[in-house]
Structures are given as C-alpha cells and as structure tokens.
Amino acid sequence: MEQTWRWYGPNDPVSLKDIRQAGATGIVTALHEIPIGEVWTLETIEERKRTIEWDDSVSPAQPRGLTWSVIESIPVHEDIKQGKPNRDEWIKKYKESIRNVGKAGIPVLTYNWMPVVDWTRTNLEMQLDDGALALAFNYIDFAAFDMFILKRDQAENDYSEEIIKKAKSSFSSMSEEQKYILQKNIIAGLPGGQEGYDIESFRNKLSEYKDINSEKYRQNLKYFLEQIIPVAMESGVRLAIHPDDPPISLFGLPRVVSTESDLQFITNITDSINNGLCICTGSLGVRPDNDLPGIVQRLGSRINFLHLRSTQRDSNNSFHEASHLRGNVDMYNVMVNVIKEQKKRHAQNRRDEIIPMRADHGHTILDDLGKKTNPGYSAIGLLRGMAELRGLEMGIRKSGVIYNEHSSKAF
Known part of the structure; x- marks a missing residue:
C-alpha cells in the first residue's frame, strides 16, 4: 500500500519534513481556504502541489520525496445534498474542480455525503x-x-x-x-x-432537512454522482466516498453511507473504478453489523482509499478511538484482504494496483501531550499507528499467508 499522511496545510503543527521522517510518501490534504462550493482553480492546486512536493527554501529547489496522492476533501455544497433547484449550478463548479484536479495529476478525490456536520465527537x-x-x-x-x-x-x-x-x-x-x-x-x-x-x-440549517428522508437523500446522492462520474472518468480522477462518522442518525438527519448495503447502492450507480469508496474501518466499525474484512473482500475492486483505524464500541452507541491494532476492528483480516485485492489488481495490470492508505485518528501521547495539535492528528500518535500498520502489512506478506499464483513466494 502507499503510506500517506493527512496534512492540514502550511499552518499544520506537523510539518512536511516531520511527515517525510515518519516514512510516509504520500500527502492527503485539501484547500481548506476555498469556500465550500467554489471552484478549485488549476493555479491554486498546482501551487499547493509544488509546496508539497518541492522544497523551494533551498537553491536549487529539492524534491521532498512526497507526492500529493489524495485530496480529502472537496466538500459538497449543501444545496446539492438537499437537491435544491440551483444544485446544477454548484455541480457545474464541482465538475470544473474535478477537471482541474485531473490536470494537476492528483489521482484520488475523497468526499463525503454527511448532512450539515462532518465527523462528530463529543x-x-x-x-x-x-x-x-x-x-x-x-x-x-x-x-x-x-x-x-x-x-x-x-x-x-x-x-x-x-x-x-x-x-x-x-x-x-x-x-x-x-x-x-x-x-x-x-x-x-x-x-x-x-x-x-x-x-x-x-x-x-437542520430545519432545511425537515422534508428530506433517507430515500430522498439517497436519490440526491445518485443524481450528483450521475453528473460527476463521467467527468471523473474523462479526467482520470478516482472518486472515493467516505462513510458516515459515526454511521448512525444524528439530529434526525438522514445517513446513507453507513452500511455495506449503502456502499453497494453507491457502487451500483455506475460500474466504474472512478466511482469508488474510501473504506474507513474506524467509522464503519462502530456498527457491529458491518463485517469489515467481508466488505473489503466483496467491494475491494472499488476501494480507492483506505483509512485504517480502530474504534472501541462502548454501550448505547458510544465509542472511542482505540489504538490501531486493538478495538473492535479485525485489522489483521482487513489487511489480509487488502493485500489480496492488490494481488488481483497486479494480475489485471490495473493502474491503481497500489492502494493509498493512512493511519487515522491517533492518540495524543508522549511529548504531544503538551503541544497544540489538531484533534486526532498529533504527530507521535499517528507515527505509532503508521508503524503498527506498516509492521502488520510486512508481517502478513513475509509470513507466506498470501501467495502469488505463479510462485511459492509470498506476494
């Protein structure tokens, strides 16, 4: 897998140098300064891409050893989610952003369909x-x-x-x-x-959803995807929808990206790798009815991005972020099935053989306890998570659990 790291831009307490030292080679970020719904211009995308990939503080400029691998996210305007009469105007802008992402050579674009609020914690x-x-x-x-x-x-x-x-x-x-x-x-x-x-x-904002039930909200998503997937295909951009976090109804709002059947509905809209999934094991793992290794196995061909983290379910729909190899997520079998999926892609000569993944929502530990950090994104906690996942992947590959069809060596 490609090891990536979420970076919140030039003001992130975790620097690009820190990230490179952690062993990541891919950056996951967004242009947070652009208002929701407005076009991401090619010039702005390329300027940030240059910052990520080149160190211009030295002469001559030096490559950082990092690539802008995934955009997370280009937010979807609420008028699109609600299916308002002006949604096509916002969709037109979203299409233009996708085209510019493709021109800049960034292969994966993550987005979510959560109404009003993004990921939620108390x-x-x-x-x-x-x-x-x-x-x-x-x-x-x-x-x-x-x-x-x-x-x-x-x-x-x-x-x-x-x-x-x-x-x-x-x-x-x-x-x-x-x-x-x-x-x-x-x-x-x-x-x-x-x-x-x-x-x-x-x-x-909540009142705007009073007449939107789950079925209507699902159809609004279908309409949006039917409009943008052809543009993503033309632009060489693989879309990856992030699950609801948490995957339960909040504030009476509809949630339609919470279960395997939800993900199957989305992938059935258009049979294309450009209409893909971001499998966040922590989000989906909050629900005991989500079979995570099975989801990876059954929907693996449509996975364009992975958030590998674990959550520990408590009582009454409560949960907390566990360390990456503990909690309720069967990370071992998730990883086995991810490696099997990459093996299939290798045999099929798919250009997206290597799936980008990142450790997610690390604990705040050690020296970071006394520092200002973005919640869930302190350097040392994510470094620990990345190291654990890196070791798990290597252990599975070296153990001989998974074999290449034409060789006795572990794939």
Whole structure:
C-alpha cells in the first residue's frame, strides 16, 4: 500500500519534513481556504502541489520525496445534498474542480455525503488508562446536547426512555464550562470540516432537512454522482466516498453511507473504478453489523482509499478511538484482504494496483501531550499507528499467508 499522511496545510503543527521522517510518501490534504462550493482553480492546486512536493527554501529547489496522492476533501455544497433547484449550478463548479484536479495529476478525490456536520465527537480529550488522550463519542452526552442545549424540536422522539433519563442526569451534572465544550466539540467545526455554527444557525440549517428522508437523500446522492462520474472518468480522477462518522442518525438527519448495503447502492450507480469508496474501518466499525474484512473482500475492486483505524464500541452507541491494532476492528483480516485485492489488481495490470492508505485518528501521547495539535492528528500518535500498520502489512506478506499464483513466494 502507499503510506500517506493527512496534512492540514502550511499552518499544520506537523510539518512536511516531520511527515517525510515518519516514512510516509504520500500527502492527503485539501484547500481548506476555498469556500465550500467554489471552484478549485488549476493555479491554486498546482501551487499547493509544488509546496508539497518541492522544497523551494533551498537553491536549487529539492524534491521532498512526497507526492500529493489524495485530496480529502472537496466538500459538497449543501444545496446539492438537499437537491435544491440551483444544485446544477454548484455541480457545474464541482465538475470544473474535478477537471482541474485531473490536470494537476492528483489521482484520488475523497468526499463525503454527511448532512450539515462532518465527523462528530463529543470529547476530543478522553483520557485512557495509560494517560493517552483519544477522541470519543458519548451517545448520552450527545443526546443531552440535542435535547437540552440545542433544544431541537421533537428531539426526544429519537431517543428511548432510558437514554432520555440518562441524558437528563448527565446534563444536570455538567458545569457551564462543560456544556460549552460539548457544544463547541459538536458544532463549532473540526479538522476536515470547513463550517462551524452557533446554536441558532445550526437549528436553521437542520430545519432545511425537515422534508428530506433517507430515500430522498439517497436519490440526491445518485443524481450528483450521475453528473460527476463521467467527468471523473474523462479526467482520470478516482472518486472515493467516505462513510458516515459515526454511521448512525444524528439530529434526525438522514445517513446513507453507513452500511455495506449503502456502499453497494453507491457502487451500483455506475460500474466504474472512478466511482469508488474510501473504506474507513474506524467509522464503519462502530456498527457491529458491518463485517469489515467481508466488505473489503466483496467491494475491494472499488476501494480507492483506505483509512485504517480502530474504534472501541462502548454501550448505547458510544465509542472511542482505540489504538490501531486493538478495538473492535479485525485489522489483521482487513489487511489480509487488502493485500489480496492488490494481488488481483497486479494480475489485471490495473493502474491503481497500489492502494493509498493512512493511519487515522491517533492518540495524543508522549511529548504531544503538551503541544497544540489538531484533534486526532498529533504527530507521535499517528507515527505509532503508521508503524503498527506498516509492521502488520510486512508481517502478513513475509509470513507466506498470501501467495502469488505463479510462485511459492509470498506476494
């Protein structure tokens, strides 16, 4: 696999030099400064690509040994997701961005179809037994926010009596500072998302979805993909949709990228490698009904990007980020099936034989505990995750578990 690293641009506390020293060769990033929906110009893309791939601080300029391998993400405008009458205007701009990505030679473009909010956590600094800090989602605290801070209309209809009782108890025990931090964590914006909200604007945004159920939302996705996939094919850009995170309904909003059947629906829209998947094992792994090794096996030919991380399911839809080889994700068999898929691609002479992957949502550990970092993206935690995944891949390849059809040597 191609080992990549999520970089948040020139202001990221983790530098490109740090990333190269960690052993990654690919960069995953986005132009976060461009407003959602506006065109990514070729000039702007190439300027950032130059920053990633060349060190111009020395003379003559030197290659960094890094490649901009994956864009994550070009956000989809809410008017497209909601199927508003003006969606074609925004889709036209999205098509232009895809064309420019292709001209710049960046092969993979990740996007998501989560309504209103991107990935959601209630705690960005959950302390583990060993003193490390992890991202966490506490469903009880989320329900408390939804019902008693946001005060969403009829929110209580989405929760059981048991959850409501626990949420009331949790809310009553929170200090004003804890309530503020909870609100900030959920709606003020996280890395990877470009929008943050206050309570009133968030309520207004949610109200725009009052007449959109899951089926309508799924059809809006189908319409969007039918428009952009031909452009992706012409431009040589492989699309990769990211799963819902977490893969459950939040705020009564539709979620249609949460299960294997959801992923199958998407891949059936157009039978093309340009209409592909970003398999995030941590997101999908929150649901016990998602068979992750099986998903990789059955949908492997359409995987264009991998987020390899693990989550530990707690009670009541709660979970926290586990270390990469622990938690509920069967990372060993996921990795075995990824390697098998790459073996198939090699035999088929596919140009996308090498699948880009990255470690994701690492713990904050060691010296990073005293530094300002992006939640889930501290250098040392991701370095640990990358090292574990790198070792797992090598161990499987060297062990002889997987053989080349024409050789007794491990593939």
